[in-house]
Amino acid sequence: MLIRKTADIRPSEITSETNYLNRRDFIRAGAIAGGSLIAASAGAAVIPDTRQAKLSGISKSPFSTDEAPNSFEDISTYNNFYEFGTGKADPFRNAQDFKPRPWTIEVSGFAEKTGTFDFDDFMKPFDLEERIYRMRCVEAWSMVIPWVGISLAEVVKYFRPTSKAKYVAFETLNDKEQMPGIRRRSLDWPYREGLTIEEATNPLSILAVGIYGNSIPNQNGAPIRLVTPWKYGFKGIKSIVKINFTSSRPRTSWNMAAANEYGFYANVNPEVSHPRWSQARERRIGAGLFADKQETLMFNGYGEQVAHLYKGLDLRRNF
Numbered sequence: 527m528l529i530r531k532t533a534d535i536r537p538s539e540i541t542s543e544t545n546y547l548n549r550r551d552f553i554r555a556g557a558i559a560g561g562s563l564i565a566a567s568a569g570a571a572v573i574p575d576t577r578q579a580k581l582s583g584i585s586k587s588p589f590s591t592d593e594a595p596n597s598f599e600d601i602s603t604y605n606n607f608y609e610f611g612t613g614k615a616d617p618f619r620n621a622q623d624f625k626p627r628p629w630t631i632e633v634s635g636f637a638e639k640t641g642t643f644d645f646d647d648f649m650k651p652f653d654l655e656e657r658i659y660r661m662r663c664v665e666a667w668s669m670v671i672p673w674v675g676i677s678l679a680e681v682v683k684y685f686r687p688t689s690k691a692k693y694v695a696f697e698t699l700n701d702k703e704q705m706p707g708i709r710r711r712s713l714d715w716p717y718r719e720g721l722t723i724e725e726a727t728n729p730l731s732i733l734a735v736g737i738y739g740n741s742i743p744n745q746n747g748a749p750i751r752l753v754t755p756w757k758y759g760f761k762g763i764k765s766i767v768k769i770n771f772t773s774s775r776p777r778t779s780w781n782m783a784a785a786n787e788y789g790f791y792a793n794v795n796p797e798v799s800h801p802r803w804s805q806a807r808e809r810r811i812g813a814g815l816f817a818d819k820q821e822t823l824m825f826n827g828y829g830e831q832v833a834h835l836y837k838g839l840d841l842r843r844n845f
């Protein structure tokens with residue numbers, strides 16, 4: 527595996543969202559200046575519905591927020607999925623022909639049960655739940671997303687990790703035929719993420735397979751992706767093909783790209799600024815052109831469920 531040092535990545539490849547936000551605001555401002563607000567919203571109506579199949583047997587969860595979810599259009603057209611390009615609309619545009627079936631997931635490492643499983647077999651033991659969660663991107667925007675998923679704690683238990691398993695590492699599919707963004711070195715592919723076992727078995731962690739009751743659109747990480755709502759969005763690795771129980775901390779993509787900017791923990795923390803921007807506030811996508819930014823909450827508002835995981839840890843150093 528080719529591991530590139532940060533110095534090998536051109537600064538232009540580490541795209542900060544501030545650039546995107548500015549560009550988006552600029553486009554929106556242009557729409558107003560041109561008096562074409564109505565045209566712009568009429569344009570939204572032609573966005574095709576990229577939901578796949580209706581999911582059944584979904585139960586509700588006490589962990590869901592009662593904040594209003596973002597529209598399906600917002601959730602499925604404003605994405606980060608660099609395998610399909612670095613622009614916010616690129617995943618929507620370029621993932622339409624992506625094939626999330628057939629799909630296999632390889633489970634390996636320090637666990638009693640390991641192997642390569644067809645996606646449908648992998649899913650069979652677990653119950654589907656709706657989890658309406660806030661999502662806070664490290665780029666200082668946020669959404670509320672009505673995920674459908676399975677409890678990651680249940681998944682971890684099912685594979686019976688041994689006492690040597692301290693972390694769970696995940697990898698995304700690495701297929702340059704299907705993923706045009708992989709032809710560029712915007713990140714060191716495959717996309718990788720990881721959690722401590724305690725984080726993975728926290729009741730909030732899920733593997734999401736749906737949005738708004740239907741199977742998850744390709745651009746949101748079909749057929750299965752991680753969601754950890756108290757962490758920055760980049761922890762939520764998409765289109766997972768590998769799950770590995772490890773004894774040492776796995777290398778993770780954004781941390782490999784710029785360790786001073788993106789930590790392993792990546793817990794949402796309004797008090798720890800990104801070196802290039804503040805994390806104190808966030809822009810809620812869909813809130814409207816003139817909405818104020820809102821305050822970012824410690825652990826994205828999920829402190830009651832997760833703060834105990836970080837007792838005694840200096841969150842400035844372990845960011």
Ligand SMILES: Nc1nc2c(c(=O)[nH]1)N[C@H]1C(S)=C(S)[C@@H](COP(=O)(O)O)O[C@H]1N2
Nearest residue numbers: 605606607608663698717759760762763764
């Ligand atoms: N494989 C992969 N997973 C990924 C990313 C990516 O580029 N590749 N982007 C991450 C980032 S930065 C964010 S904010 C979320 C965005 O999820 P969404 O597009 O479903 O809102 O996905 C995360 N998962």
Ligand SMILES: [Mo]
Nearest residue numbers: 663664759760
């Ligand atoms: Mo992100």
